[in-house]
Amino acid sequence: MNPDQLVFLDRLDGPWTALLVYGVGGLLLCAHLAFALHRWLTHRRAAAQARLDESRPPKLTPGFTSLCGVVETDDERPAIRLTLWEEGMEWQHRGSWRHRWKERSRELETRPFTLLLPTGERIRVLLDERVIYVDALQIRLFTGTERERSAELSAGQQVRVDGVLLWNRSGRRTEGVYRGGTAPTSMVLRGGRTESLLIAVGGLSAGHEAWARWYGRAASLLGLTLALVQGVAYRSYHALQIAGVVVSADIVGQQVYTTASRHGGRVHYRLHARMQDEAGRAYGLSDEVPKPLWEEATRRTGALKSVPFLVVPSSPEIHQVGTRPALPRGPGLLGHAAALAALGTFWWLRRQATPWYEQRRVVERGSGSLTSSVLAQEAAQSVRRASATGPSASSQAPTVGSGSG
Structure with missing residues (x-):
């Protein structure tokens, strides 16, 4: 009697097992680990470059550039006002509340403003509907299952603006478009044909640092999962395949x-x-x-x-x-489950960590009811407002970093 012709209840065999072992638990986990390490290194470099860009003197040469300075508006109205209307849903799962906020619509109002550089020069910033605005959202209205959140770019805020620096087409200095001080130069900062204008309150380094920390932790957990799955759950299978x-x-x-x-x-x-x-x-x-x-x-x-x-x-x-060679059912199923769970958790947590300004349509999920989520965000807003009124409030605005994940 040939044992290979019989069905073993305690084993996983065949092409599907090889696919899960070498495909999902091997190549796919390795690919995710490599992706996480690549993004970790990319964001570390981007954070260092952002700190350098935000600390060195500005270079006013035509072309794509990054400038940091203080916002000056033409009147009392904010240069940017972004409003999000969101609908909420809450439910109970295993005795605990969960919630989800989903964007229903948004409205963006923009006005040109002047950027006061540390050198004392002023650059006119021209905005369009493609502008990428990086800031903290504040809750303005909450009605139980709906809420309104907004962010405003007002005079006095410290920002970083990435865009294309061009000479003013009129060739004249833009007099009378600012409140006090010296007239802006004959250069304007705007978005390019393919690059959108990016305005980040507080700069970009904090956002890249946050993503670098996230991807560093993700790479560690993916590496640990890969080692446990391949070195423990699939150990006997590999040994029999190679040296059996x-x-x-x-x-x-x-x-x-x-x-x-x-x-x-x-x-x-x-x-x-x-x-x-x-x-x-x-x-x-x-x-x-x-x-x-x-x-x-x-x-x-x-x-x-x-x-x-x-x-x-x-x-x-x-x-x-x-x-x-075949895979023992118990360790094999645990290995398959661990690999699939690690991959699913990676993308779910990455989606949760993505800030609102990097989402096409804002969706937020979390634990607790809708009311508790709003109270938690209001508490965080109070902390930011308290820190903004400290001794350094004149030079710093509430910082929400950027950097695409």
Whole structure:
């Protein structure tokens, strides 16, 4: 009787198993780990570059540039006002509340403003509907299942503006478009044909640093999952695939036992065998087998005397009945579940960590009810307002960093 022609209940075999082991648990996990490491390194470099750009003197040469300064508006109205209207939903799951806020619509109002540079020069900033605005959203209205949040760019705020610096087409200095001080230069900062104008309150370094920390933790967890899945759950499968040798082992005993299951109980049939290596050392082998093979081995007339085992010579404790390597069901299912859970969790947490200004349509999920989420955000707003009234409030605005994940 050929053991490879029988169905082993405690094993995972076939092309689907190889796909999960080498595809999902191998290549896909490695690809995610490489992606996380790449993004971690990219955001670390971007944070360092952002700090450098925001600390060095501005270069007023035509072309794409980054300028930092203080906002000066033409009147009392803000240069940018962004309003989001969101609808909420809450539900109970296993005794705890969950909620979701989803953007219903938004409105963006923009007006040109002047950017006062640290050198005292003023640059006119021209905005359009493509502007990318990076700031903290403040809750303005909450009605139970709906809320309104907004962000405003007002005079006195410290910002970083990334765009294309151009000479003013009129060739004249833009007099009378600011409140006090020296007239702006004949240069304007605006978005390019392919690059949108980006305005970040407080700069971009904090956002890149936050993403670098997130991807660093994600890479650590993905690397740990990869090591556990491949080095523990799939260890015997890899060893048998690489170094497994088929030997004929003499059957020396049989065993039958029952374990409890959801359907009452499961009967297990196990064979005990013995083999000798080339040096004459004897090793005991044992494995669970299908009932037909066990019956063939226990039959009095024409009983099966030996059975093929796949053994790793350097580690005889790694073995199984048959000639083709298979994955033990218990560790295999745990490994598959861990790999799939790690991949799903990575993208779910990444979606949760993505700030509103990097989302096409803002969606926020979390624990607690809708009311508790609003109260938590209002508490965070109070902390930001308190910090903004400190000694350094004149030079710093509430900082919400950017940097695409």
